Amino acid sequence: MSVETLHKVILHPFIQESLASLKAMTGLDGYAGDPFIDQVEDFRFKGYAVCSDMTGQLDGVVLMHHYEETAVAVGQAVQQALVGECNINGELDEDLIAALAEWGNTIVGRATHMLQKHNLGFEFASPHVALDLQDMGPYLLGVKEIVTVPVHIEDAGRYYFNLLVRDANQDAELAPVDNISDAYLIPPPTEGTPVPKDALIMSVDDSSLIRRAMHRLLTEMGYTNIITADDGDSAIETMKTHKPDFVFMDVVMKRLNGDDALAQMRELDAATPIVMLSSVTDSNTIERCKTLGAHGFVFKPLNADSGKQVLASYLVV
Known part of the structure; x- marks a missing residue:
């Protein structure tokens, strides 16, 4: 080539x-x-x-x-x-x-x-x-x-x-790819009732920076009852103990990945909306999360300009 x-x-x-x-x-x-x-x-x-x-x-x-x-x-x-x-x-x-x-x-x-x-x-x-x-x-x-x-x-x-x-492979014939990738891998619901501002929301990410960013975005949106977990294992335990009303969870984490945590969380609770967030994923992971009943799947980043709009689009039940 x-x-x-x-x-x-x-x-x-x-x-x-x-x-x-x-x-x-x-x-x-x-x-x-x-x-x-x-x-x-x-x-x-x-x-x-x-x-x-x-x-x-x-x-x-x-x-x-x-x-x-x-x-x-x-x-x-x-x-x-x-x-x-x-x-x-x-x-x-x-x-x-x-x-x-x-x-x-x-x-x-x-x-x-x-x-x-x-x-x-x-x-x-x-x-x-x-x-x-x-x-x-x-x-x-x-x-x-x-x-x-x-x-x-x-x-x-x-x-x-x-x-x-x-x-x-010198013989490969490849066409250029000019598209920017999709933002929403599992689109938000098209109808529903906004999650109340006093709902208990859990944010799961192994990066303290992203946990702080999520807390900032949710707080600016008016949500005041926010808890965090730093990996899939602690998310499962926190779900057992605190029973959050809504969950945002990263996929790629150090101890237990989000899709594996989602599978175990669905054994505990089949109804709580869980939105997956990731900047690194593949089609198999997306399909697995769909099968497990993810409420949504979003490509990060959630920046200051568009993050609140993206989160709000999923914060409906």
């Missing part, structure tokens, strides 16, 4: 999603430069990266790659948009890394969903964060070619998308 094909088919959806998510989550504008070939021996780790292995028509890695100062600027903007405050010490601390991971997972999740939906013969692993060359090392093994596209952000620097190619 040529550089043009690799760029237009594989990298283009990632770049488009990154620009759309950048605008939606931070208000920042950016634009992509022209693709070029990087020499493998000259490749240097820049300070922060989100990596996703891919297999199928191409064996390699999609890499979203930042200079540290750009990562800090974007992370601060994401934090500000999600929770109304940001870390100003200029270092990649735990909170900034969580904000960047949310942005990166959103981009990778939406782009890979779009590519898989078009049945182009690519499979992607869940994204991982690399903070140093040691983290990055395994992804560089066996790489023969690197396609790079710079993305410039107004007043914040630039980041890069790298496609690290180990092997490719």
Whole structure:
């Protein structure tokens, strides 16, 4: 496959999603430069990266790659948009890394969903964060070619998308994918009664940043009775103890994923509305959640501009 094909088919959806998510989550504008070939021996780790292995028509890695100062600027903007405050010490601390991971997972999740939906013969692993060359090392093994596209952000620097190619099907004929992925994977109800403002709502996410963001959005909507859980296991226990009226739950979590928690929660309670939120998913997970009776399934992020509208569309029974 040529550089043009690799760029237009594989990298283009990632770049488009990154620009759309950048605008939606931070208000920042950016634009992509022209693709070029990087020499493998000259490749240097820049300070922060989100990596996703891919297999199928191409064996390699999609890499979203930042200079540290750009990562800090974007992370601060994401934090500000999600929770109304940001870390100003200029270092990649735990909170900034969580904000960047949310942005990166959103981009990778939406782009890979779009590519898989078009049945182009690519499979992607869940994204991982690399903070140093040691983290990055395994992804560089066996790489023969690197396609790079710079993305410039107004007043914040630039980041890069790298496609690290180990092997490719030279005979593959692939058409470009230009669509931005769907926002609603299970659409909201078309009718119903709004959930009362004093209802007990549970928010489940293993990211403290996202729990704070959800609490902020729900509070601004007038909901005052909010509880949280930090993984699927604690969500199940909290449901047994507190019996919430409504649940928002992330899918990908460290100890027990949301779809597995949903299955166990449905054994306890078949009626409570449970909306799944995720930036990384696949069609099998969506179908499983449908079968288990999820009230909805939404692609994150839930940003300050549209988040309340999205949540309100599902907060009906």
